[in-house]
Amino acid sequence: MAVRRIERGHYFEDFEVGHLFKHHWGRTITEGDNSFFSSVTMNFNPSYFNREYAQSLGYKNVVVNHMLVMNVVFGLSVEDLSERAIAHLGYEKMKWHETVYPGDTITSESIVLSKRDTSRPDRGVVKFRTTGYNQRGEKVLEYERPVLIRKRFFGGRDA
Template sequence: MFSAVAIRSRAPARTRASSCTPRRVYLRRRRNGSRSGHSTRRFDVARWFPSTFRMREGYDAVRHLTDSDGRPTPRCMAEESSSRRIVERGRYYEDFNVGDVYRHHWGRTLTDGEAQLFATATMSAVPLYFNKLHAQALGHPTPPVHPLLVMNVVFGMTVEDLSEQAIAHLGYWSMRFPAWVYPGDTLISSSEVLDKRESGSKPDRGIVHVRTTGKNQRGEEVCVYERKILVKKRSSHGGR
């Protein structure tokens, strides 16, 4: 059985490359039969259980920034802090160009449960969206997904590319739903930059005009709309 854990390296402190070096972890296993009653055999956990010792890639660089007594060292903390680089998410006004097309990633499969929940939560009393017999009487194989849920899903996929640096949404235009969406359909979306201009009243921001198109797995358009976004300027907000 394993009876004790030693958390200090056996190597002398002067031989270590740095006080930031991860400490080795050893287990001692008691073994009966020796003249002294018990003897111990040392096991290097890092050698025999590497996946446990290094929990994930980068373990040595992030974990165990400690001195020989197990306390975080100011030098190691300073080195870690100085090596970090803050990465801004989202695009600033200067990053948009008229004619650019963004194909937003992931895609999203809609389910019957969330379609029913959306219709109920928004008090959409039209039976088309939650009554199968009523939907079939109108020519649908099953209750379709509410168009506003479709719009919100298509819109949500655009946020990372278009509006993570947005200050406000100024409006939506020309919204249409060319085809029905049913539970089980998978939506993807893309956006084209139609126009951009600087704000007339506040020079630290600009307005970007885009058209977003959502399609199903067959490439059919299911949601199309335009919107204008008030976006920060990198030069005025210290962006990188």
Template sequence: MTDDDTTDESTTDKPNTTDESNVVSGWQGRYYEDFTVGDVYKHPFGRTITETDDVWLTNITMNLNPMHFNEAYAAETEFGERLVNGLVVIATAVGMSVIDISMNATANLGYDDVRHHAPVFHGDTLFVESEVVSKRELESRDHVGIVTTKLRAYNQDDELVLSLERTPMVQKRSHAQPSAAQPPGWPTGIGTQPSSEGEE
């Protein structure tokens, strides 16, 4: 066998079945049963809002307020510089909460009591948490429940910049039956599969 005929096992294709103990569940998000009124979830990772984030979304959505894209104009205002578009702040903060609140939601039913408490500037970093305000079952749909949370976003100086309530309709675990082999967002049969029927 020549050097050209050798096989590096690290680069060969691996089988798509394995012993079930090797297929381990990662974070699959909360289901309706997992929410407890009064609990607060601090969502992982801060997110720095860049000028690119702000200008792109402002232009895409045709927000014509010059506070967001005209530095000369903004320099003459009380803030002395451009402000991040409030909808960029909302979209980013809500997106940061999805991993804990609505990864398994079937719909967002509403956003209420939205308040911008302080301006956000390019280079500010958002940190977001959510508090469970209420939850309730639905008579018309036994596979989901309604959860209302209060979202709070802070900047790097611990200044509250945004608060809002949002209400997603969240799947019940008993209906979704999540598994290690098919986590949220994965179609059936993709990737490594357990070799027996006993996989949880």
């Protein structure tokens, strides 16, 4: 039986410095998402699940867990940036800008900042800046991340 192989992601050679990826879909974060994520990660900051407490701090409602926001923004970028990744090399310059509340819809985009070869011919490092926005187009999160990515061709043979 023939199996159809679906190729996903990009190889090192596919990335060009300055290219902007507008990641698909977006994600509306619900109060349930926030409560569940905060509970399973054992993050019991009361501003994530206690409206009265959050309002006493000046927020209009409970606040979406900042790590949930980061994971949503990151997750939206994976198909475009790191499907072919060998290793995620960390986060740099992470900054939260606007507060995210339940009901906000998050979208993201990434720009290729740099790319470089490594000492191994089958891989290279690409650095991206990813930015998350709410439904009003306000920047909610921004960070950079280097990723070790496979090369399509090396040493005269196909990866």
